[in-house]
Amino acid sequence: MLRKGAFLAAVGYSIILVTISLITLHDLPNVKISFADKIFHFLAYGVFVILWYLAFFYTFSLKKKKAIVYAFVFAVIFGIVVEILQGTLTVSRALDTYDALANTLGALIASFVLWIKNVLHVKNS
Numbered sequence: 001m002l003r004k005g006a007f008l009a010a011v012g013y014s015i016i017l018v019t020i021s022l023i024t025l026h027d028l029p030n031v032k033i034s035f036a037d038k039i040f041h042f043l044a045y046g047v048f049v050i051l052w053y054l055a056f057f058y059t060f061s062l063k064k065k066k067a068i069v070y071a072f073v074f075a076v077i078f079g080i081v082v083e084i085l086q087g088t089l090t091v092s093r094a095l096d097t098y099d100a101l102a103n104t105l106g107a108l109i110a111s112f113v114l115w116i117k118n119v120l121h122v123k124n125s
Contacts, residue, residue, distance in 0.1 A: 003058045010048075010055035014078070017044060021082045024092040041079075041102035046110035049075045053114055064118045072111040079103030 049071045056067035080100055087095030 002054065006051070006054040006057075007059040010051040013048065013051050017048065018078075018082055018085075022085060022090055022093065024090070038098060038102040041099050042106035042109075045075050045079055045103040045106035048078070049107045049110035050114065053111075065115070068111050068114045068118070071114075072107050075107035076104050079107070 049068075052071040052074055053067050056062045056070050057064060060067075062070060080103075083095050083097075083100045083103075086093035
């Protein structure tokens, strides 16, 4: 199931992420957490990397390390493009370099976790 659905899950998640990033969101509840927006960006791009890693590994048959690198680079580029689109295509959103930084950090941490998992898995085998 994972092998067959990895690419569709990654593409679907990407579409949802870009849609949420570009639409106007009204009447959102006020979350009493500092930097809640940045935490969301961090987590969203961590999940993005994991899904695209699975897609690159299972669907495109890349080696694990190469799939991690591709997923990370794709996430960073995707995040930057979405931020630029927010600044150019939308009226209610703005380009935020801190959002891009949170996206990149989420992608980096997820990539690091996948990398460590891969190294530990290889050593245990």
